[in-house]
Amino acid sequence: MGHKPTVADVFQPLLRAALGSRPAVGFEFWDGSTILPEGECRGTMRVRSKDALSYLVWAPGELGLGRAFVSGTADLDGDIFTMLRALQSTAPRDARLGLDAAWKAIGAARQLGALGRPPLPPPEEARPRRGHLHTKRRDAAAISHHYDVGNDFYRLVLGPSMTYSCARFAADNDDGRGGANATVSLEDAQRAKHDLICRKLGLAERAGMRLLDVGCGWGSMAMHAASTYGAQVVGVTISKAQAELARERIADAGLSTSIEIRLADYRELRGEKFDAISSIGMFEHVGATRAAEYFDTLRALLRPEGRLLNHAISSAGGSTMHGRSFIGRYVFPDGELLDVGEVALAMERAGFEVRDVEALREHYALTLRHWVANLEGAWDRAVSLVGDGRARVWRLYMAASALGFEDGGLGIHQVLGVVPDEQGHAGMPGTRRAWR
Template sequence: MAKTTGVASRLAEALAVVLGTEGIPLRLRAWDGSEAGPKDAPVLEFRSKRALRRILWSPGQLGLSRAYVAGDVDAPGDVFASFAALSSAGKFAVPGPFPPLTAKEIWTLAKTAVRVGAIGPNPAPPPEESKIHRHGRRHSQSRDAAAISHHYDVGNDFYALVLGPSMVYSCAVWNDTADEPDRPNSLEAAQEAKIDLVCRKLGLHPGMRVLDVGCGWGSFALHAAQRYGVDVVGVTLSNEQAGLARKRVADAGLTDRVEIRVQDYRDVDDGPFDAISSIGMSEHVGREQISHYVSQLHGLLRPGGRLLNHAISWNAGPTGPDPDSFISRYVFPDGEMLSLAEMIGALESGGLEVLDVEALRRHYAVTLRAWVRNLEQHWDEAVSATSPGRARIWRLYMAASALGFEDGLTGVNQVLVQCPGGTEPPLRRHEWI
């Protein structure tokens, strides 16, 4: 039986200080076997004194994130319940960067560390932490390439375990059925539905030339070429993605229809294209570069050509990049989420006409839960394919992201725009989608 007194009660006090709340809705389990907190609450496990040292040296989200990635802290049960309880408490419940601790709060935290014997030097960050933010000009081509490599070049085998056979790393489109995600092959069907929806919105038909910006492992390019008879140029900055995409294209016998390049979208100069898809790519562009992104893609479109921009949006008010957040340090270095209003404003200011906007927020929550389920079901294989820390990063970020979509802090939207000139679409939406 677990102790009801001991280190855990001290940890509960310390974590309450970090979060800026009177109590935490978690059951804390400490390295000495003691427990504290509501008995029926989700469990957060502190496996070593090093966990508290990490929080003391980096109070807030960064310290907790490092402790989790390193395995010093764990959520051994329902990861969604544990992270939901943590994010609902105190400062974590406030959108945007984690507010700094006051001198008094840091002093209280230090005294707790002394009492439980956790004082010591600052532990080295887990090796999976990105150092990209310390080098080069933000959103230069070289720095963007390094950021993309950090996230995507972690092993195609790992991504195959998480994403499933579809190899699509963006929001799927689900039927409005409660048990749909639990059905066999439902994730693959939902991803195919999303890709086909993009093809229909772009009005693809045989003979068209299409650019896929941020083509990933080539799933959209393959579908568009096979089902709609178009020629596709796919560009990515990830060498590992490009390698597998080219193999998939060759295996499908489509090398004469699909070209996969390792190329920055800013260097594409062989337009015009009849249509452009950008699915889950513009989050990497950055607020300062978004107008150039729109201008570049506009310049590559034929008159009357369409661009489909599928992107995550930040719905919780104005905020800038936080270089010390978990996402920036471990997941998407230099990534930025714009609001839907900002994205539409940039597209319209760039001379493109908005034809359609579709919000898919709830769909992404379901998609992320499906990915987490895949990861947990193949945990040992995922660890072998990358590292324990990398697998823990993906579990944390996907679970936390699902909660963000469910709470409405983040959204995801498909914005369809058209270059002036050319043939007008039919008057009613249902006639051309």
Template sequence: MVEAAAVLARCAQHVLGAPLPLRIRAWDGSVSGPVEGPELVVRNRRAVRRLLWQPGELGLARGWVAGDLAIGGDLYEALDRLAGLLWERDGDAGRSFAAARVVEALRAPGTVRDVRELLALVRHPMPPRPPAEEVPHRRGRAHTLGRDRAAISHHYDVGNDFYALVLGPSLVYSCGYWESAPPSFGATLEKAQYDKLNLVCRKLALRPGQRLLDVGCGWGSMAVHAALEHEVHVVGVTLSEEQAALARDRVADMGLSDRIEIRVQDYREVADGPYDAISSIGMAEHVGAQGYLAYARQLYRLLRPEGRLLNHQIARRPLRSEQSYRMNGFIDRYVFPDGELAPVGSTVSLLEEAGFEVRDVEVLREHYALTLRAWVANLEANWHEAVRLTSPGRARVWRLYMAASALGFEHNAMGVNQVLAVKTTPDGVSGIARGRRW
């Protein structure tokens, strides 16, 4: 009798050019691979069909989201072992296996028997349907007003209760600022998020009575913090109906309706400047490379002279031939449709081309790794409730996305930066004191 795990292990080695660094446990009870460490659990034949029809990252992701594949043991260790063979194998620009390369590997001499046994295991030749959580086929040009609204809705309109469970009471969906790290020394996620919001406000030098525009305001945490702690008037804009509804409730409950206005509005539609300051925290990743200069120019127009912008944005390492980086297959299909990352140098250059003077760049890469691990811990500790609030597939999406992203930040595959920029007066006055006074 042919053991499924052994066949899968041999075929994986043909494609990878090296043994799979995880033990395989197949649906027939067979096991193959390293004795120590985590294992890849192949629960059914459908998982194999997914990988045959979509080799590499997207096939693995679909199997994971559908529950056809699972990880036994430490998820972080498993992803770390796979990263070098899958996500990083094709160099800077490549992020998954090309189907042609898989076919070429499986046609190589000595693989015929293994391929035949693999096809016999699969039985049904047709590709399985993608999980329901996958974004359907998108039409038209990326980053139009309508398509951006649909992309934001896919990611954020999945239930405020689910986000509260993952993010914790702060309801801040960007990296915290862990002033006392490691977090086991007494720091908490809520304290880290408070410190991050406070840092943003200090960099913006907010004063009572000023007007702040919070672009991509989420559930209103930055707006509430700025209004309470710094007595400013805030306009927060988001494209998510669910975010806006909860943000308005929070504002009303705190008696801040006279200071905070929450709008369902695209930043491109804001026309009531000038503002004294603008915060954009974790929003610019949705803008896209083609529209980034227009984004920067719009924010520049909305500021008064000496007004400040704090742009908090995830970045990618520079690539040899591309200025921007489209999110990989899993992230684009399940997490952030149409999201794009760019190197921090490109961001700084475009902000300056729009007219800003960039005054400071602070790297928070390690802070995001700590934040993501805290979010994963929240999700895992409340797994059954998370599944009840959304779906098993959606909970799996979030667990994989956050755990893999934590490793990406830890290994410097991704970064996150706070860029402080100012709209100087015509004669070059910035209003910013020398040195990092915040």
């Protein structure tokens, strides 16, 4: 009597095509069969049902894998950073779920009875949207998908600072040139980031300067600028949940006379003048086709010698978070990352003089590791707030992003521009010492 193949037997050719002959992680399947690495095992992927394979067959690549993970039909048992790095490093460059792996996935699915109708995507997935990219309505829907998942969940992940952008891990006596200082707490690092931006914008030069914070989040930058430097701040966001909590936090801090939070799109800003503008973690939602309009709008809002600090994730050559990617479907619908060179060029074309560019990618990697630790340390609470699927989305996306910043696949830059007056005066300090 012949041996009935186990699920592991059926999966072996697929794993070899997708991950090479010696994956550094183990695999355990729903029938109890396993595939173990030849050397050190850096964690176990548990494939809990044939639906995981169905997701992969109907959406080959990272979207199918993401669906399996978010749905719980596949899981990672072990340190998520170590496992993702191991999977990434062992996969042949030319075989990451390419054509050969796709055909083997179909063959495995046929043997295991997983070639029926495609399973419904997990409900956390954003459906592809119709209409023109980066219209106000479509941008509002994309922002709501990501930011309106619950302020309590964000507080759990981000910590008391409620700051959803790269922190700066530099001690008080450290100029940051030694890289991210892991001994600095997340709260201190976020405070240091806000203070660096305030000093780059010249808010320390005189009290009462008028600051516009575009994409103000839950108001942390606005609160720091007002409480530390006496700035008068207008913050704008198109997330209702953010605006509501930002106003509460500002009132509790006694800063309501110094800060105004508006539920508004940047394209609605007209006829006002500011001394400085901060844009922190917002430009990723603007899009390449709207970059010129964005900087033209901000340029028109600045007085002569006014400064703009654009703090944004970047990608060499640029990249779009398209609808077949995990991050484009689950995390940042319609998001786009521009090359930092294109950002600087767009600012110059709008009339800014670019005065400083600073890279902080190692700092963002450490920020994300803090956020993952916060999430994993309060997992049951997170699941009770947003559900298991949404919590899984965040764990996977933040861990993978941290690795992207560590290996240089992702970058993040602060680009500082100024609007010279008619005589060409910029009002800028001669060196960076003014904000170090």
